[in-house]
Amino acid sequence: MGSTEIIRTAFDSPQRELGCEFMDWEGWYWPSTFGDSVAEHHAVRNDVGVWDASPLRKWGFSGADALAAADRIFTNDMLGLVAGQVRYAPFCDENGKMVGDGTVFRVDDAFCIVVTALDTDLDHFRKVVAGLDVEITPYTVETPQVGINGPRSPELLQSICEADVSSLRYFRFWPEKVEVGGVPCWVSRTGYSGELGFELFCEPGGAEQLWAAVVGAGARPYGLAAVETIRIESGLIFIGYDYFPGETSPYDMSLDKMIRFDGPDFCGKAALEAESAHPPNRLVTLVLDGDDVPEYGAAVTKDGAPVGTLTSPCESPTLGKVIGMAVLETGCATVGERVEVAVGDGTAAATVETLPVYDPEKARPRA
Incomplete structure (x- = not known):
């Protein structure tokens, strides 16, 4: 787009009416908070919340090689997807370094929808799939998106959805649109919360009606401030915080588990295969002693020697402790290991815990 004007989502107006505060990220206004991010967090953990995830970049892959193109881009098996199935994976450059991560939704043999974070992903995609019979079309503006997350999300969605929500399995979606609150939507049983959840994709003209239906049915709106504490508890990574392109x-x-070597070549495969036997670093959760929250990117040491980085810290509303995701040298990434994290002018002791620290078996989203 030629303009530098910040883009508002199709759900912008009703959120502003509710007093939402917004932040600019990658050229879009994202909802930040509706005034009480801790209460918003608890709504997702204990009841049901809704957030506007529209600025996530959507891409339509169409053509005879649509799935083959997704398979060449992502590290996971995308050729094996069946219609109505979703799969998550990172995608890498030739050196095996992440460019981004995202999800692939197989609609039919010649069409899939890919959801990632950045506009620049398109340049990478086109370079990687050169020579294949596929057309990649930006769909972000045309495809508003909300997430409905929390243990009561199936009950709420069923109250406004014409289809049988209980028939939709984890990481599946309906390839044909169904009406939700009278608005045709793609409905997917996916999310970014570590809770049972759904993602709904509609057209811009139906967005405000859909929002009114979801909020009217009892979902509490939440923004990125709550998303941040939710994702850190649930071990969900975010570009520019936990990983850096290239x-x-x-x-x-x-x-x-998202990297497969037994299929066709994908971008970065050789480099990752060489690294696979002895990965030098691991992502873990750290639980810190004390109440001080470190900075993003704080140094992690062991007996004074550098061993890693605290990528995403927060005060966990669910656990009542200061926690954070951290990239540590493999030798220090064992549960129970004690390390130190830079805080202010000193350090705080911390213990390595499972990733995620909340619901480590990830049973809740599959419930």
């Missing part, structure tokens, strides 16, 4: 390996993010 610098971070997916093994640094402990994404081993």
Whole structure:
């Protein structure tokens, strides 16, 4: 787009009416908070919340090689997707360093939807899939998106959805649009919360009606301030905080299960295969002693020697402790290991815990 004007989502107006504060990230206004981010956090953990995730970049892959293109880009098996299935993975450069991460939704044999974080992903995609029969079209502005997350999300969605929500399995979506609050939507059982959740994609003209239906049914709106504490508890990574394009390996993010070597070549495969036997770093959760929250990117040491970085810290509303995700040298990444984290002019002791520290078996989103 030629303009530098910050883009407002199709849900912007009703959120402003509710007193939402916004922040600019990558050229879009994202909801930040509706006034009480801790209460918003607890709504997602204990009841049901809704957030406007529209600025996440959506791409339409169309053509005979649509799935083959996604498979060449991402480290996970995308050719094996069936219609109505979703799969998550990182995507890398030739050196095996992450460019980004995202999800692939297979609609049919010749069309899939890809969701990532940045506009610049398109340049990378086109370079990687050169020679394949695929057209990649930006869909972000045309495809507003909300997440409905929390243990009561199925009940709420069912109250306004024409289809049987209970029939939708984890990481599946309906390839045909269904009406939610009278608005045609793609409905997916995916999310970014570590809770049972759904993502809804509609057209801009139906966005305000959809928002009114979801909020009217009892979902509490929340913004990025709550998303941040929710994702850190749930071990969900975020670009520019936990990993950096061109610098971070997916093994640094402990994404081993999202990397497959038994299929066709993908971008960065050789470099990752060489690293796979002995990844030098691991992503863990640290639980800190004390009440002081360190800075993002704070140094982590062991007996005074550098061993890693605290990527995303917060005061956890669920656990009542200061926690953070951290990239540590593999030798220090064992649960129970004690390390130090830079805080202010000194350090705070911390203990290595599981990733995620909240619901480590990830049973809640599959409930």
